[in-house]
Structures are given as structure tokens and as C-alpha cells.
Amino acid sequence: MLENNHSRPASHQSYEILRDRILNGELPGGSKIVEEKIAADLGVSRTPIRESIRKLEHEGLIVNKRVVKPSEKDLRNMFQVRMLLEGYSAQCAASYLKEHDLQSLHQCVEIGRTGTVEEIMEANERFHEIIVRASNNPVMIDIIDRMSSIIFLFRKTVVFYNRPHLIDEHEQIYQAIKARNGEKADRLMKTHLQADLEFCLHLLGC
Amino acid sequence: MLENNHSRPASHQSYEILRDRILNGELPGGSKIVEEKIAADLGVSRTPIRESIRKLEHEGLIVNKRVVKPSEKDLRNMFQVRMLLEGYSAQCAASYLKEHDLQSLHQCVEIGRTGTVEEIMEANERFHEIIVRASNNPVMIDIIDRMSSIIFLFRKTVVFYNRPHLIDEHEQIYQAIKARNGEKADRLMKTHLQADLEFCLHLLGC
DNA sequence: AATTAAAAAAATGTATACAAATATTACATA
DNA sequence: TATGTAATATTTGTATACATTTTTTTAATT
Known part of the structure; x- marks a missing residue:
């Protein structure tokens, strides 16, 4: 569950969490990324999650709703x-x-x-x-x-x-x-x- | 008004429209980009517009809710x-x-x-x-x-x-x-x- | 058993409502 | 006039509901 407090927006927090999980291998290459699952997991709605996923897509860490597995x-x-x-x-x-x-x-x-x-x-x-x-x-x-x-x-x-x-x-x-x-x-x-x-x-x- | 038809998603259509407007100078450097205005203008809700704005931000064409004005x-x-x-x-x-x-x-x-x-x-x-x-x-x-x-x-x-x-x-x-x-x-x-x-x-x- | 079609389920795309944060205005005071 | 502050309006962030598309399952046929 994310902090509701005076911290960064939920979309940004979830971005950082997802990014970490990908980089440390918790979400290994090839994992399917499903908005609703992540949203439930982090205790926020899909809206901010979508945004963080888009950011990760842009960064190249998510491709086609899956964690990237570079060739x-x-x-x-x-x-x-x-x-x-x-x-x-x-x-x-x-x-x-x-x-x-x-x-x-x-x-x-x-x-x-x-x-x-x-x-x-x-x-x-x-x-x-x-x-x-x-x-x-x-x-x-x-x-x-x-x-x-x-x-x-x-x-x-x-x-x-x-x-x-x-x-x-x-x-x-x-x-x-x-x-x-x-x-x-x-x-x-x-x-x-x-x-x-x-x-x-x-x-x-x- | 965007086509509701069997075309690309509204977020993508609006992305392309906004991009064109920026590139051809219709939206000159420094213009304030307001989600609701754009949404009303293109006849869709804010949701897809937000997404297209984010994409343009990633591309560097929008910075700080304004059309970029490169130094x-x-x-x-x-x-x-x-x-x-x-x-x-x-x-x-x-x-x-x-x-x-x-x-x-x-x-x-x-x-x-x-x-x-x-x-x-x-x-x-x-x-x-x-x-x-x-x-x-x-x-x-x-x-x-x-x-x-x-x-x-x-x-x-x-x-x-x-x-x-x-x-x-x-x-x-x-x-x-x-x-x-x-x-x-x-x-x-x-x-x-x-x-x-x-x-x-x-x-x-x- | 393999293949296809239909049905069901799951996931994504979009609209809307409301909350939180920012920006703007109007006004009071020095 | 300039400056600060309260009130207002605007804009952004998030949740939720529903529509549309995609995927999976199931069943039927060969």
C-alpha cells in the first residue's frame, strides 16, 4: 500500500516500485504486466498504474505488456x-x-x-x-x-x-x-x- | 471530433493530432497545454488526452505543460x-x-x-x-x-x-x-x- | 486427436465524478 | 503603490463504472 501522505503522486511512487521490482529481478523478463493486478497489489486504482506502465514502456523496461527480455x-x-x-x-x-x-x-x-x-x-x-x-x-x-x-x-x-x-x-x-x-x-x-x-x-x- | 470507427485508439489519434499541431506551428512554443481544453476540442475525455500528452512529454515536445521552446x-x-x-x-x-x-x-x-x-x-x-x-x-x-x-x-x-x-x-x-x-x-x-x-x-x- | 466456433472471462480503453493541488483574483493593509 | 492573504476558480490527480477488444476456455465437428 502506498503512502497517502504528502509524498509524490501515486503514479510516480508506483513507477518507482515497479522499476525496482524489474531491476532487482522480482519481476523477471517476460512477466506479464496486468494493470488491475498491479493496482490491487499496490492498493491504488488503475489510473496511476497505467501512467507508470507507460513510463516504463518508454524507458524500454516494458514491451508489449511484458517485462523486457533484451536479445x-x-x-x-x-x-x-x-x-x-x-x-x-x-x-x-x-x-x-x-x-x-x-x-x-x-x-x-x-x-x-x-x-x-x-x-x-x-x-x-x-x-x-x-x-x-x-x-x-x-x-x-x-x-x-x-x-x-x-x-x-x-x-x-x-x-x-x-x-x-x-x-x-x-x-x-x-x-x-x-x-x-x-x-x-x-x-x-x-x-x-x-x-x-x-x-x-x-x-x-x- | 475524432473518428469513433475502427481506427486507432483515441489516445493515439489525439497524440498524432497534437504532434502535428506542434510541428506545424499551430501550437507554437510556449503554449500552455490544458488537458480539458484539448479534450473538449478533440471531442474526447481527458483520459486519452492525458496519455497523449505524456507521450509528447517523453518525446520532449511538451515540457512543464507547455509546448517546448528549445534553447x-x-x-x-x-x-x-x-x-x-x-x-x-x-x-x-x-x-x-x-x-x-x-x-x-x-x-x-x-x-x-x-x-x-x-x-x-x-x-x-x-x-x-x-x-x-x-x-x-x-x-x-x-x-x-x-x-x-x-x-x-x-x-x-x-x-x-x-x-x-x-x-x-x-x-x-x-x-x-x-x-x-x-x-x-x-x-x-x-x-x-x-x-x-x-x-x-x-x-x-x- | 486436431480444428474450429461459440461462449465466457479477462484485460484494456474511455468517460465521468470527485478530491487534491495550483494558479488567479480580489481585497485589505502597510 | 506595493504586498500579503483569503477566497475563488482552474487544473491536475485518482477512483470508479462501463464499453470494447483480446484472450482463454469450452464444446462440437471432422
Whole structure:
């Protein structure tokens, strides 16, 4: 049951709940999404639920009234876009990143070597987030954000299985950015994402 | 009044109507969008109207209950994304485009030199569309599509004022693709979009 | 047993009513 | 005149009812 209180609208609350349930696997890929069921479950009417479902559809997490189950092709396509946008972002980072953010990047690498699984996952996300924000381009950030909810379902796997070289690659990217070598940062980021993708697909037996 | 007939749902019909009205300037940037007004106008209830408004919000055509009025920065950001994605698409086109599509590209250039204003506008869109589709990446195509509704508001201006060299640039891109020179096609596409952007911004006095 | 048609059930689309939140107006006071 | 506040009106958010469409079940026929 949602809070009736002075919180966000029910449509937004239910959006967040559904999103979480999808991302943490509670609603696995392929699950049928039925408005009335969800509404009853969350204790609100169908009206706000519809809205949250539409939002999730737009985000790509729900397709055809079912929780998305991205195909190998889908992932390749999303990673191709990421390579272009994050590669460019890495270039921007090399040109513009301030000392403070550079230090944060370095910290992410450190945590990647010494942290717990949860810490590492968080640091990985942050590493990419810092770089993407360096693009200083909200349109780009938004596109990556939207894809990242789907990609999240995979990064989990990658870190859980502790992909070899992942942190080394981050370190190299960090070094290139620190050395203000944009062209190299771009190239390394693309290679990094390509490796990520292949590792995911391999693990998932694609 | 919408057709009650065996057509698409009212929410979808009203979406398309609203979208058209925004794109053709009938609902100019900054207009307040009020659910009840629109509903009365189109002769349906608020329920389907809400849905279409949400869709337009996702598409970026409505922001804060008002028709979007993109800032210079917004345009720069969108064009930056376009440069990356369409540049890559041009590369793909150079590698993979079939003879038939090559001929279509060439036709677009021809029409660009000889057609009426409407024909030229259409040919311009088609030129880019053929190249984007060469990426063979629905995720990428979708991103560009979503931005293109906003960008459309500008391409109109550019063609109306008949930007110098626009068709020459298309021709050069076409030649690079035909020559299977992906790197050059990429570079030319980026330059082309940059020029488009600057021309738009200049015209609009940004 | 497989295939199809009819019936039933379930789910979605839309209209309407009312509640909650926002914006607007009118008026009082400094 | 400017500013704050109460009253009003407008607009959005949500629940509910019903219509339409889609899916599933059942039964009949080959």
C-alpha cells in the first residue's frame, strides 16, 4: 500500500516500485504486466498504474505488456550507442575534467581493487557516471540514463563474475583522461565497453 | 471530433493530432497545454488526452505543460548527439549500403538541386533517413527519431532559407559513401551537421 | 486427436465524478 | 503603490463504472 501522505503522486511512487521490482529481478523478463493486478497489489486504482506502465514502456523496461527480455541484438545495439556517446564523453573528460572529479575517478578505481562486491558495483557505475557528466550534455546524459536501466541488469552479472581486466581498463582510461589525451580516452572507453559487452554475451551463452 | 470507427485508439489519434499541431506551428512554443481544453476540442475525455500528452512529454515536445521552446543549448546538445550517431551511420552506409539505396541517395541530391521547396525538404529528410537506417541499429534509429521531431522545427527554416552548400555537402557525403570511404563519410557528415546547426542558430539570432 | 466456433472471462480503453493541488483574483493593509 | 492573504476558480490527480477488444476456455465437428 502506498503512502497517502504528502509524498509524490501515486503514479510516480508506483513507477518507482515497479522499476525496482524489474531491476532487482522480482519481476523477471517476460512477466506479464496486468494493470488491475498491479493496482490491487499496490492498493491504488488503475489510473496511476497505467501512467507508470507507460513510463516504463518508454524507458524500454516494458514491451508489449511484458517485462523486457533484451536479445543479444538489443544489447549489441545499446552498447554501440554507448560506445559512441561514452567515447565522446571520455574525450570531453580529458579536455575538461576538474581535479576534484579526477580524484573521484581515481577513487573508483581504488575501490574496484579493494572494495566489497556492492562497493565495486557502485564504484563502477560512478566511474561511468562521472565521465558521462563530463559531456555536459543533458540530452546525451538522458539517453544513456534511459539505456542504463536495461544495461544495469547486465552490469550486475559482469561484476558478480568479476570480469578480468575490468578495473585495469578503468585505470587506463583514468590515466588517459588525467594525461589529457582525449583521443586515447575515447579509444580505450570504446574497447572497454566492447569487452564488457562480449563478456556479458558470453556469460549469458549468447 | 475524432473518428469513433475502427481506427486507432483515441489516445493515439489525439497524440498524432497534437504532434502535428506542434510541428506545424499551430501550437507554437510556449503554449500552455490544458488537458480539458484539448479534450473538449478533440471531442474526447481527458483520459486519452492525458496519455497523449505524456507521450509528447517523453518525446520532449511538451515540457512543464507547455509546448517546448528549445534553447540554443538544447539544439547544440541534440546536434552533438546527431553528429556522433549519424557520423557512425554514414560509416556504416559506406561499408554496407546496397546499390539500390545508393541510387536513392543520389536521387535525393538531384531533387535537392531541381525540386520545389516541398520536394527538397522531403528529399533532405530522406537523405538522412537512408543513412541512419544503414546503421541497422533500431536503438540508434529510435533515438534520432525522437530528436528529429524537435529538430524538424528547424530543418524547415534551413531549407526555407535555402542554406548555401547544403546540397553540395550532401553530394560530397554521397560520393564518399559510394567510394566506400567510411572515415571520410563520417567526417563529412559531422561537418555537414555542424554547418546546419550554426546556420539555424544564426538565422534565429542565437 | 486436431480444428474450429461459440461462449465466457479477462484485460484494456474511455468517460465521468470527485478530491487534491495550483494558479488567479480580489481585497485589505502597510 | 506595493504586498500579503483569503477566497475563488482552474487544473491536475485518482477512483470508479462501463464499453470494447483480446484472450482463454469450452464444446462440437471432422
